[in-house]
Amino acid sequence: MLIGKKYVFDAASLQFTRHRRNTREKLIRFSVWFGLSVLMTIIYAFIFHQLFGSPKEELLAQKVDEMKLKYTLLERKIDYSSAVIADLRSSDNSSYRAILDLPLIPENISEGGAGGINKVGDLTGYMNTELMMAVSSKFDDLKTQTNIQYNSLTELTVRAAEWKEMWAHLPYIRPVNVTMRLGDGVKFREKHPVLGSPRWHFGQDFRCPLGTEVYATGAGVVYYAGNDNDGFGIKVVIDHGYGYRTIYGHLSEYRVKRGQKVTRGDMIGLSGNTGISTGPHLHYQIDLFGSHVNPLWYFGDSLTEDEYFMMLDFLTRP
Numbered sequence: 347m348l349i350g351k352k353y354v355f356d357a358a359s360l361q362f363t364r365h366r367r368n369t370r371e372k373l374i375r376f377s378v379w380f381g382l383s384v385l386m387t388i389i390y391a392f393i394f395h396q397l398f399g400s401p402k403e404e405l406l407a408q409k410v411d412e413m414k415l416k417y418t419l420l421e422r423k424i425d426y427s428s429a430v431i432a433d434l435r436s437s438d439n440s441s442y443r444a445i446l447d448l449p450l451i452p453e454n455i456s457e458g459g460a461g462g463i464n465k466v467g468d469l470t471g472y473m474n475t476e477l478m479m480a481v482s483s484k485f486d487d488l489k490t491q492t493n494i495q496y497n498s499l500t501e502l503t504v505r506a507a508e509w510k511e512m513w514a515h516l517p518y519i520r521p522v523n524v525t526m527r528l529g530d531g532v533k534f535r536e537k538h539p540v541l542g543s544p545r546w547h548f549g550q551d552f553r554c555p556l557g558t559e560v561y562a563t564g565a566g567v568v569y570y571a572g573n574d575n576d577g578f579g580i581k582v583v584i585d586h587g588y589g590y591r592t593i594y595g596h597l598s599e600y601r602v603k604r605g606q607k608v609t610r611g612d613m614i615g616l617s618g619n620t621g622i623s624t625g626p627h628l629h630y631q632i633d634l635f636g637s638h639v640n641p642l643w644y645f646g647d648s649l650t651e652d653e654y655f656m657m658l659d660f661l662t663r664p
């Protein structure tokens with residue numbers, strides 16, 4: 347029997363004859379087949395879906411995994427950057443800010459002030475909210491830490507520039523380039539070599555030949571140049587700012603004038619023996635806010651060790 351063709355037994359002719367279906371029968375037959383096919387398709391699709399999920403869903407799941415991985419990697423990068431910044435903060439606090447006399451960055455501020463306000467509220471209601479919020483919050487902290495560190499660096503740069511300027515002005519070298527005998531330092535003289543009376547000596551003397559070049563020991567403005575009969579003979583006074591003034595006395599001549607700007611190492615005059623003096627020497631004095639300070643502490647590394655101890659030695663002599 348051929349599929350799709352129907353034969354019926356004809357009792358009259360005693361043989362099978364082909365039965366021709368009418369349109370109605372054909373329609374019913376088609377509907378049943380079609381219905382079954384649809385049903386089977388649905389059942390297959392359902393089973394497949396249960397077992398494997400749809401390709402689209404699979405793709406989405408892969409994307410979600412990928413995003414999670416990306417977030418996790420991002421989190422690691424943020425952690426690393428935070429650690430680097432914490433390191434910077436630590437060296438800032440322990441070195442630069444301490445050296446440059448700036449207040450330290452408190453730990454709680456530099457951590458970025460986490461917690462409190464829900465800074466990432468717009469991330470609620472998602473499948474991976476927790477992960478997203480954690481990363482976002484860390485990133486916010488990192489931004490805050492970076493800002494604080496940036497501000498600190500700016501502050502350090504400004505302060506360093508100020509200090510550089512200040513160091514250029516402070517008296518820091520010796521005023522004459524002599525390696526010969528140094529003279530008296532700051533000490534009480536029982537008997538002044540000329541006046542004979544007891545008197546304090548508030549400077550450092552350098553014994554040097556007449557006409558030895560005398561240098562400004564720091565940047566500043568010439569406050570006085572001349573002889574005002576105060577015992578120092580011809581003298582130059584330089585105002586360095588920051589409360590400092592240096593006085594160079596007993597000169598034979600001065601080479602600067604009042605109001606002139608000088609930098610460290612500029613020649614300002616020649617040594618001599620003017621004023622109350624027993625021999626050619628330079629009297630070098632440093633005043634800080636009007637009080638005398640010991641020049642011995644202001645020679646930086648311009649003195650050799652021998653010279654330094656020679657000066658100390660002079661202090662203990664009568």
Ligand SMILES: [Zn+2]
Binds near residue numbers: 629630
């Ligand atoms: Zn002196």
